[in-house]
Amino acid sequence: MQDYNVKVENLTKNYGKKAVLKGIDFTAKKGEIIGVIGKNGAGKSTFLENLMTIKDYxxxxxxxxxxxxQKNNEQLVFHSLPLKNYIFSQMFRINTITE
Structure with missing residues (x-):
C-alpha cells in the first residue's frame, strides 16, 4: 500500500516546440497540504490540469x-469519465466537523 496520494515521475508537457513542464518529479503524501507557486507562465496550471486529467501530457x-x-493507445484510461469523477471527488473533498 502506498503512502502517497499523488506521485509524478519525469512529467513532460510541450505546446508545439515549447517545453512547459520538463521532467517534473513530485510526491504528495497522505494528509499533506500542498501549494503550487511560481511565476506567470511557469506551468502551474498545466501541471494541475495534468493531475486532474483535464489536459494530456x-x-x-x-x-x-x-x-x-499514463495514456495507453488501446485503453483510454486517461479520458475515463468515472476516473475523472473519482479524482475530483477526492481532490476537492470537504471534511465534516466529525472527521
Missing part, C-alpha cells in the same frame, strides 16, 4: 489515488 508517469493516468 507528453511523457512521464502520473499516479493519483492509486490510478496510473
Amino acid at each position: 507528453n511523457d512521464g508517469k502520473v499516479i493519483v489515488f492509486g490510478n496510473n493516468l
Whole structure:
C-alpha cells in the first residue's frame, strides 16, 4: 500500500516546440497540504490540469489515488469519465466537523 496520494515521475508537457513542464518529479503524501507557486507562465496550471486529467501530457508517469493516468493507445484510461469523477471527488473533498 502506498503512502502517497499523488506521485509524478519525469512529467513532460510541450505546446508545439515549447517545453512547459520538463521532467517534473513530485510526491504528495497522505494528509499533506500542498501549494503550487511560481511565476506567470511557469506551468502551474498545466501541471494541475495534468493531475486532474483535464489536459494530456507528453511523457512521464502520473499516479493519483492509486490510478496510473499514463495514456495507453488501446485503453483510454486517461479520458475515463468515472476516473475523472473519482479524482475530483477526492481532490476537492470537504471534511465534516466529525472527521
